[in-house]
Amino acid sequence: MNVQQKIQKEDSMIMQKEMIAGHFENLARAGENGKKVVYTFVPGNLNELILAFDMLPVHPEVNALQSGMRKMSGDYIQEAEKFGHSEDVCAYVKCDIGMMKKGNIGPTGLPLPKPDLLLLSYTGCFTFLKWFEILKKEYDCPIVLLQVPYQAEGKITREMRDYVTRQLEEVVVPALEKVSGKKFDPDRLKEMLALSAQAEDLLVEVWNSAKNKPSPIDAYFGGVFYIGPIFTAFRGLPECVDYYKALKAEVNYRIKNKLGPVTPEGELNDQKYRIVVEGPPSWPNFRDFWKILTDEGVVMVASTYTKVGGLFEDGFRHDPDRPLESLGEYCMGCYTNHSLPARVDILEKYIKDFSADGFMIHSIKSCNSFSAGQLLIMSELEKRTGKAGVFIESDLVDPRYFSAANIKNRLESYFQMIETKRAGA
């Protein structure tokens, strides 16, 4: 790797780091700046709507995963357990509650503001309901629920669309008006949605760049580390579009020069295995987990966890001409709102479209709603694609469930299996 490439790569990383740090600084100063704060979840987040009311979003699960990466989650989880949350409760929830009980200091070391509103805009994960019920008790603040119908049949119907749009009009917008003290400005929302659509176009191009060989990105580790995060808190803002333009230029440079992504272990140009991933990473062991795979020459070419915040590859975009309706469609289209058969279809498409050698499923101890059915997904994918999968188990942010030796053992066996199959023994 020469200096020029290294600097070029660092540009997007530095840019995203500064943007995120700026966001947390704004949050820390929300009180003094008179900004209202909305706690909301990543899947189905109504970022543009929140920003249109000049409010700031806080994403509790992002804080939890950041605590995981900073190796704070173990303490936070134990703190939450002291308050009676059982071992089997979602580790994101316990991590968030533990962080709050220990002073609510955010990922960048600055204090997080209390919520002025809890906006629950996605309920496919039933834990989210309970999570906000707990936060409501803790903060004694208003809560608003947007019920998002589950895509049980694998499609969004007219009724589903109308149902969500009406809730937005009749419940969510009035709640935001009330808490912010501002009148809803549809034109402002439309401007933001137009910017969102631009960012979405660019993001899809970045994800699709992994179809190249070598892949210029790691669509899982890199995906959650620096490609995806900007999308959540900044969607609808011009700087979000700027970020993805810069990233896209970097990716184009890498494609042109046949370069792989930059990983913590250096540039991964010698890519032996192209893998699709289902399930979130183990955040407290993010770096070790990535290294185990980098050492084997593995590049992740597509992942579903990066689509929890929205699926755009099939053409859906936020639409300024249908503002509330397209926001509702966005909520219903998130990966986690899809049925098991639809998830199998999505993964099958990834394996084929991205010429993957196989796939990895990371099953989460403390998340039944996402992990249930993953063995079925695995056998179905093996049947449909003829590619073998590997199944590993640990947790999102609970470090007690990550057994590096066992995971390494399994992954090594898996890649040796692929290698042996290729060689025909």
Added chain:
Amino acid sequence: MDRCYIGIDLGSTTTKAVFIDNQERVLGRGITNSRSNYELACQIAREEAEINARFALLGQHLEQSKHVGKHSSSLLKWLTCYYHLAQYLRQLETLRSECLGVRKHWNSPEAEAEKFTQALSYIFSEMEREVYDEFDPEKRSESDFFRDLASSAYMRLAEQVSMERGLSFGRLVGLFDGAILRTEGHSFAGDYEEYLEFARTKTIQAPCFAPFSDDITEAVAATISTTFNVVNTVGTGYGRLTLPFAKQQIRSEILCHGLGAHFMFPGTRTVLDIGGQDTKAIQVNKEGIVTAFQMNDRCAAGCGRYLGYIADEMNMGVHQLGPLAMKSSKTVRINSTCTVFAGAELRERLALGEAREDILAGLHRAIILRAMSLLARSGGVTNEFTFTGGVARNEAATTVLKKLVIENYGDMVINIGHDSIYTGAIGAALFARRDPRGVMADVEISKLKTKKKAPDKMTGAGM
């Protein structure tokens, strides 16, 4: 000896080694307990495999001998048995001096300590006397680990002595525990020529073999002079990363078990391996290449160690569990969620008056039920099924497994070979034979000998 290849499987409980030749014929197998020292375990297993290969050659020499002819197999049995007797006596002597060594470090009054010294003297002379019965070529079918044999004899005698002489049984056990670990730190295979000579002398003393004295001497000499030209070695198993091998000489145990099982039973499509601390359900294709697998995760309940723990709880040897469970007339249901909880449940059941054999039958069933779940997760059993690993030697486990496999997947061929514990090592040896890249194995193997005097005579050229 023509080119040969070694596979070493470093399991959490036992370490296995297998020698194969250029035509992929198995020359010899060796096994030892893994202790906490993988390097030593690896060296000993390899030496045992080499001895085993030499005995196979000895058998061929005897068979080819004009005079011996049809007597060759019984003659080989005698020679093998006496060979192991010689080695056992050497090990016993070491254990005795290690026990005395541990005793010397006590701070007890001299008179008190002397009583223990005398007790040890009695115990070991009895053990030595009894061992000739144990190693009777007409009765003995296979060899056990030194630890198991010595431990059961020592404990029995120590209990007797402690009662007769009013000595603390616990302290006698403490002497053994300290000494056995030190004894296992020695490799005893290096003096194999001496043991063979002992075996030869004792065998030709038997009137039935006396007429073949010259043939035996000739065959033994030819066996001793054979050298093994080891071209490549591959390591696998739980401890494989501790081996000083290059990356390409280390293969996952899943691949090795798959290939090994397919080699032993070519029709195999599903393999279940229950090892010391993991259980693997493996699907292989018609070439023996793994196509899918599942392993136990987060918890080792349902693995071999589960049985080891239960054996400790019941104050029995792990090899005695299966035979006792087979005597069961009814199965007691025991949970398999946690090894430690199963121990508590075991005590509860004993307190309730359940028979030991019935509880053990329940424990064996609990292990196999866990394995059945893994098999289902890996894709089920669709064709010929092979059971490998240490637990495959346990008849109680295999009986339940056969029943459950047939119940769940219908009638099919179920292979459970006596040598299934070597499956992983055989797979590793096959990878050593088939992998064109590894040619410098001898260098790595030689490193393993640095801690102990190199048994030069047995290694010969190329080893």
